[in-house]
Structure formats: structure tokens, C-alpha cells
Amino acid sequence: MAEANGQFEQIGGVDYWLKMVKCQDACPVHTDACGYVTAIAEGRDEEAYRIARATNPFASICGRVCGAPCETNCRRADLDTPVSIRALKRFVTTQFGPETGDSSHYLKGANQKMLPPNRGDFERVAVVGAGVAGMTVAHDLAWLGYKVTVFEAYSSPGGMLTVGVPVFRLPREVVMSEIDAILSLGVELKCNQKLGRDFTIASLREQGFKSIFLGIGLQKGRKLDLPGADLDGVFDGMDFLRAFNEGKPLPVGRKIIVIGGGNVAYDVARSAVRPVDAAESDTSAEDIHRGETTAYDVARSAMRMSGEREVKVVCLEGRHEMPADEIEVVEGSEEGLKLYNSRGPREIVGKDGKVTGLRVVECSSVFDANRRFNPVFNEDNVEVIEADTVIFSIGQTSDLAFLKPEDGIESNRGLIKVDPETFQTTAPDVFACGDIALGPKLFIHAIRSAQLAARSMHDFLRGTHTIETVKSSWEPASYTMRENWDQLVRIHPPTVAAKERASSLVVIEDTFPAEEARSQAARCLRCNVDTIFDTGICVACTGCVDVCPEDLIKLTSVIDLVKTDDGRDWLAGQLAIPPTEVDKLDKDQLEALGGVMLKDELTCIRCGMCAARCPSHAITMQRFVYQRECVTLPGHHPKLNYGGGPA
Ligand SMILES: Cc1cc2nc3c(=O)[nH]c(=O)nc-3n(C[C@H](O)[C@H](O)[C@H](O)COP(=O)(O)OP(=O)(O)OC[C@H]3O[C@@H](n4cnc5c(N)ncnc54)[C@H](O)[C@@H]3O)c2cc1C
Numbered sequence: 001m002a003e004a005n006g007q008f009e010q011i012g013g014v015d016y017w018l019k020m021v022k023c024q025d026a027c028p029v030h031t032d033a034c035g036y037v038t039a040i041a042e043g044r045d046e047e048a049y050r051i052a053r054a055t056n057p058f059a060s061i062c063g064r065v066c067g068a069p070c071e072t073n074c075r076r077a078d079l080d081t082p083v084s085i086r087a088l089k090r091f092v093t094t095q096f097g098p099e100t101g102d103s104s105h106y107l108k109g110a111n112q113k114m115l116p117p118n119r120g121d122f123e124r125v126a127v128v129g130a131g132v133a134g135m136t137v138a139h140d141l142a143w144l145g146y147k148v149t150v151f152e153a154y155s156s157p158g159g160m161l162t163v164g165v166p167v168f169r170l171p172r173e174v175v176m177s178e179i180d181a182i183l184s185l186g187v188e189l190k191c192n193q194k195l196g197r198d199f200t201i202a203s204l205r206e207q208g209f210k211s212i213f214l215g216i217g218l219q220k221g222r223k224l225d226l227p228g229a230d231l232d233g234v235f236d237g238m239d240f241l242r243a244f245n246e247g248k249p250l251p252v253g254r255k256i257i258v259i260g261g262g263n264v265a266y267d268v269a270r271s272a273v274r275p276v277d278a279a280e281s282d283t284s285a286e287d288i289h290r291g292e293t294t295a296y297d298v299a300r301s302a303m304r305m306s307g308e309r310e311v312k313v314v315c316l317e318g319r320h321e322m323p324a325d326e327i328e329v330v331e332g333s334e335e336g337l338k339l340y341n342s343r344g345p346r347e348i349v350g351k352d353g354k355v356t357g358l359r360v361v362e363c364s365s366v367f368d369a370n371r372r373f374n375p376v377f378n379e380d381n382v383e384v385i386e387a388d389t390v391i392f393s394i395g396q397t398s399d400l401a402f403l404k405p406e407d408g409i410e411s412n413r414g415l416i417k418v419d420p421e422t423f424q425t426t427a428p429d430v431f432a433c434g435d436i437a438l439g440p441k442l443f444i445h446a447i448r449s450a451q452l453a454a455r456s457m458h459d460f461l462r463g464t465h466t467i468e469t470v471k472s473s474w475e476p477a478s479y480t481m482r483e484n485w486d487q488l489v490r491i492h493p494p495t496v497a498a499k500e501r502a503s504s505l506v507v508i509e510d511t512f513p514a515e516e517a518r519s520q521a522a523r524c525l526r527c528n529v530d531t532i533f534d535t536g537i538c539v540a541c542t543g544c545v546d547v548c549p550e551d552l553i554k555l556t557s558v559i560d561l562v563k564t565d566d567g568r569d570w571l572a573g574q575l576a577i578p579p580t581e582v583d584k585l586d587k588d589q590l591e592a593l594g595g596v597m598l599k600d601e602l603t604c605i606r607c608g609m610c611a612a613r614c615p616s617h618a619i620t621m622q623r624f625v626y627q628r629e630c631v632t633l634p635g636h637h638p639k640l641n642y643g644g645g646p647a
Pocket residue numbers: 065066067068128129130131132133134151152153154157158159160161164165193194195196215216217218219241264267396402433434435436440441442443444446
């Protein structure tokens with residue numbers, strides 16, 4: 001906020017204020033995290049659910065397993081630790097999401113303004129792959145009036161939600177309830193239908209599907225081309241997880257090495273440490289997928305097997321360079337995982353065709369001076385780590401064997417080539433997004449890209465151009481921060497004790513109790529509220545400067561201001577002259593411009609003490625309110641290739 005010569009100016013336009021709400025800005029689908037966290041703090045849980053669900057068809061899933069870029073960007077982290085935004089979302093999705101058995105809040109909660117307004121009774125479209133990308137496209141297109149058929153290779157939908165994320169992190173009934181809610185919009189789902197095996201792109205076109213979406217993800221695990229990689233006892237992490245989540249674990253041994261230091265490697269290792277023995281379990285894979293049980297109880301076999309299995313995680317990175325989330329590493333070690341940092345695998349050692357160990361060398365550095373991946377090894381420091389099983393978990397790759405030259409769909413390094421804005425492939429009627437176009441990312445990236453792809457498919461079929469607009473306004477914000485808000489520490493949601501979780505498939509994280517949720521939510525710094533200065537009635541008493549606990553409001557003269565580059569540039573903008581002309585202003589001219597009030601918006605904690613102190617009510621706390629909205633323009637989208645219409 002700045003004032004010069006009695007003129008009030010709000011720095012930046014809408015973009016500036018959008019970026020101020022860092023959690024919302026960082027969320028790919030722009031969920032109003034600040035809005036739902038505040039609602040939870042004030043006990044308005046149903047409203048909080050509506051806000052969390054508005055732009056996200058997988059709000060319940062995200063409440064449990066989102067990678068949470070909102071938390072990475074939460075401004076409270078500058079003060080101490082970020083607000084537990086993801087876990088707070090779960091607090092309301094468990095009360096109002098479709099997993100309650102009632103999908104009415106889910107269906108009512110969809111923000112229709114984020115969908116193009118031109119709706120109708122439209123043609124058939126095909127979606128290949130029932131992961132989050134495919135199901136999000138199905139959700140949006142069904143709402144627009146298309147007849148959507150989803151073709152899924154696997155026996156049940158969900159993609160990585162079903163076969164990747166371990167059952168002890170995400171109950172399958174939550175997955176199925178959100179997918180069932182999407183199917184209730186009239187979406188047809190055909191499982192056990194694999195593109196390339198059961199049908200082709202050409203056959204979809206022949207069947208009359210006017211546009212085709214490919215959301216097939218990255219299903220295969222990567223392996224290193226090491227000597228011994230074909231020995232008995234070497235597995236691929238994705239095959240391992242798929243089998244584990246089906247309740248039909250692969251025949252791994254008792255001394256397991258997982259190669260990799262990312263979150264997926266931790267999903268593999270933490271699954272491997274759990275004593276799953278499907279032969280002794282009464283619950284079938286089908287039961288798990290339909291969510292008939294939260295996690296099939298293997299306590300009996302667990303008791304017999306606990307302590308017998310040793311799982312080691314071997315990775316190139318040092319402990320604090322590991323790409324896995326800290327919580328995974330900490331909880332993994334509590335469950336008994338042994339970590340071998342700074343080791344590069346050289347050979348899988350074997351005897352009689354079976355794995356007996358992994359030869360590793362010391363990795364002295366992983367990244368070069370430019371932070372590029374460029375590992376350096378110390379070949380003098382070699383050791384063999386004993387093992388009877390080695391599981392690779394170093395990344396995922398695609399299976400694009402189904403692509404035929406006549407399909408017209410090009411790929412590049414294992415990913416389908418798309419326009420980054422429209423997600424149209426090189427075949428005009430075919431669109432693709434999620435991991436198969438972006439590479440391995442988070443669920444929330446797949447969801448956002450799918451919303452944009454669905455919009456593009458609609459524009460392609462209707463010959464229109466949909467744009468996203470932002471409407472914003474300021475509203476008075478009457479609120480007080482909770483007493484001792486600055487003393488409230490971040491608390492992790494309740495978690496099952498390490499011994500119990502390592503010996504069963506129980507879901508490890510629980511929902512915050514209500515009282516805890518309210519106090520965790522009260523930690524929010526409310527970045528959507530700002531101090532608005534009415535310079536017309538300011539008496540320049542500097543009371544606000546004195547009272548500010550962060551010492552971030554300053555009253556300064558224009559003469560001092562122009563001594564900094566930012567200040568000089570700001571004044572140049574105000575006077576609509578080049579910065580070099582500001583340098584030519586003499587002391588008298590600068591003095592005549594008066595004083596300026598400077599406030600550091602990034603450090604401001606929105607405590608409102610300046611507003612309370614102001615004797616002339618020149619300072620008020622106001623909420624920045626905005627609404628994104630889709631508007632459909634007539635005429636073709638300039639970035640889409642209409643190619644004479646669909647094939
Ligand atoms: C083990 C693991 C754990 C993860 N955990 C998290 C997490 O906790 N949080 C997070 O934010 N992200 C996580 N991710 C990343 C996230 O899973 C992906 O970004 C996301 O699943 C991508 O969605 P998608 O729809 O593009 O692909 P997928 O989820 O892979 O779905 C693709 C679907 O297409 C189907 N399919 C493939 N080929 C064909 C074909 N030829 N014909 C028909 N159907 C086909 C597949 O069976 C699958 O159902 C994890 C990834 C992995 C591998």
C-alpha cells in the first residue's frame with residue numbers, strides 16, 4: 001500500500017492480490033484453502049466442504065493423499081510451520097463427502113461457473129483410462145451434456161488411486177464413493193477394456209465417438225540395466241504395488257532391498273514391511289476394491305511374521321536430499337525400514353540364479369553446481385548389502401504400444417505430445433493429459449490438466465472459445481484472530497502407533513477431532529484479508545507504525561523512497577515518466593510530493609492491530625473476494641486445430 005501526495009494507490013491489479021493468497025494461487029485447481037480453513041475455524045463445516053469441493057471432483061481423495069502444494073506455499077511457514085490444510089480438508093470431506101453414503105453435497109457442491117456455460121444434449125465422447133485424469137474429464141463433459149463412455153484396462157477404476165497408493169494410506173471405499181458419484185452423472189464405465197488389446201483408436205472413431213481422451217498414465221516401473229537384473233527375486237515396484245493392493249502379494253523374500261528414495265519407493269518399502277499374506281486373509285481383492293472392508297485384517301499372520309522381514313531403502317541421495325516427503329522417511333523408519341543413503345547400485349549379486357545381495361558404491365554427490373542430476377561415485381568405497389529380493393522403484397514409464405501411425409498421435413520420449421494449453425494431441429480429435437502427457441506429477445496436476453482438456457474437447461466439438469475470467473471485489477472483514485493464535489503449533493492428525501501399523505493394513509492416519517481441527521484452522525494467517533488505508537482521513541499520527549507487532553509499516557518521505565530502486569521505479573510509474581526522469585527531480589520537487597506509507601504485505605500477519613489502533617478509522621480490514629468464471633466466446637479457439645472437424 002502506498003500513498004504519495006494524498007493519492008491512494010493499491011499496488012498491483014487483481015493478479016497481485018491473487019498471488020497474495022499463496023495457498024490458493026499454488027493449488028493447480030485454485031481451491032480456496034483460506035476460505036475453507038477459516039470456515040472450519042468458525043465452525044461452518046458444511047460451507048467448508050462446499051468450498052473444498054467446488055473446483056475439485058476428487059476433494060475427498062485430496063483430503064487424504066494430496067501432495068498439497070498449498071501447504072508448501074502457506075505463509076504461516078514463514079512464521080513457524082504451515083497450516084495442516086490437507087488434513088483440515090479431510091475433516092470436512094469425511095462429514096459431507098460421498099464416502100458418507102450421501103453424494104448430495106458432492107453433486108450440489110460442483111462450481112458450475114468453472115464449466116463452459118453453453119450446455120446441451122451433445123454427442124458421444126470416449127475416455128480411455130479411469131484414473132483421476134479420465135474421471136475428471138468424464139465429470140466435466142457429463143455436466144456439459146455429453147454422453148461419456150470410459151474404457152478402463154483394469155478390472156476396476158481409479159488408476160493409481162486403486163493400484164498405486166497403498167491401501168493403508170487410502171481406503172478404497174473413499175475412492176469408489178467419489179468415482180460412483182461421477183458415474184451417477186450418467187457416465188458409462190467399461191472395465192477390462194484395454195486400448196490396443198480390446199479396441200483401437202480407429203475402432204472408437206468408427207463407433208461414432210466424436211472426440212477421444214487418453215488418460216492412461218504411466219503404468220510400468222523403470223528398471224536399471226544392472227548385471228543380475230534378471231535374477232530370481234528382482235521385481236518392479238509398480239508390479240509389486242499393484243499385486244499388494246490387490247491382496248495377492250508377489251513372492252518376495254525376507255531380506256528386501258527397495259532401490260529409490262522418492263515417495264513411490266516409500267510406498268513400496270512401507271508396503272513390503274507389512275506382513276501381507278493373502279493366503280491367510282479371508283478378504284478378497286474384490287472386497288478391497290469395492291471397499292467392503294477398510295483394510296483387510298491380517299493381524300493373525302502379522303503376529304507370526306512380524307519382525308521376520310527386513311526392508312532396506314537404498315538411494316543415491318543423502319538423508320536431507322531425498323525426494324521423499326519427510327513424514328514418509330520418519331514414519332518409515334518408525335516402522336522398521338533401514339535407510340542406506342548415498343549409495344549407487346552397481347550389480348545385483350546372485351547364487352544359483354537367485355538374489356543374494358546388492359553391490360553398491362558410495363555416491364559422493366548427486367547434483368552438480370547448477371543443481372542438475374549428475375551423480376559422482378567413489379569407486380573405492382564398495383559394499384554388498386545382503387538381500388534375497390530387490391525391488392526397483394526409480395520412476396514410472398508408459399506403454400504406448402497401441403499407437404499406430406494411422407492414428408496420427410505423436411509421442412516424445414514416452415509421453416504423448418500435446419499442446420500445453422489445450423492438451424490437444426497431434427490428432428485433432430484426440431486429447432491427452434495427466435501423467436501420460438505431463439510425466440509423473442501429483443493427482444491435483446492431473447485433475448487441473450483434465451479440466452482444461454475437457455474444456456478444449458468441448459470447444460473443439462462446439463467450435464467455440466472458452467476463456468477463464470476473474471471477478472473480484474473487496475468486502476469488509478470483521479474478525480479477530482483467536483487468542484494466542486501465534487502460539488498454536490502445527491499438530492499432525494492422529495496416527496496409529498508404529499508397531500500396530502507395521503503389523504497390519506490398518507489405515508495409518510485418522511481425522512482430526514473437531515476441537516483439534518478448529519484450533520489447527522485458527523493458525524491460518526488469512527491472506528485473503530488486507531489492511532486498506534483511506535489516506536483521505538489519515539491524520540498521520542503513526543499509531544499504526546507503533547502498534548505493528550511485526551514492525552512492517554513505515555512512514556517515509558518521497559526523498560528517502562527514491563533512494564531504493566523499487567521506490568524509484570514505483571514513483572516513475574506514479575508520475576508516468578521513465579525512471580531516469582525521476583533522477584532529474586530536485587529536492588524541492590521531491591519534497592512537494594509528500595510522504596509515503598509502506599507496508600510489507602508478505603510479512604503482515606493480518607492481526608488487525610493497526611486497524612484497531614487507528615483513531616480516525618482510516619485503516620480497515622477488508623477481504624479480497626474473487627470468483628473465477630468460464631465464459632464462452634463465439635468463434636474458434638485460436639490454439640485449437642479443428643482439422644476440418646473430428647475424423
Ligand atoms: C505408487 C504411487 C503413489 C502415488 N501417490 C500419490 C499421492 O499420495 N499424492 C499425489 O498427489 N500423487 C501421487 N501419485 C501420483 C499420481 O498417482 C499420478 O499423478 C496420477 O495418478 C495421474 O493420474 P492419471 O489419471 O494421469 O493416471 P493413472 O492414475 O495412472 O490412471 C491411468 C488409468 O488408465 C488405465 N490405462 C492405462 N493404459 C490403458 C489402456 N491401454 N487402455 C485402457 N486403460 C488404460 C490404467 O489402468 C489407469 O486406470 C502417486 C503415484 C504412484 C505411482
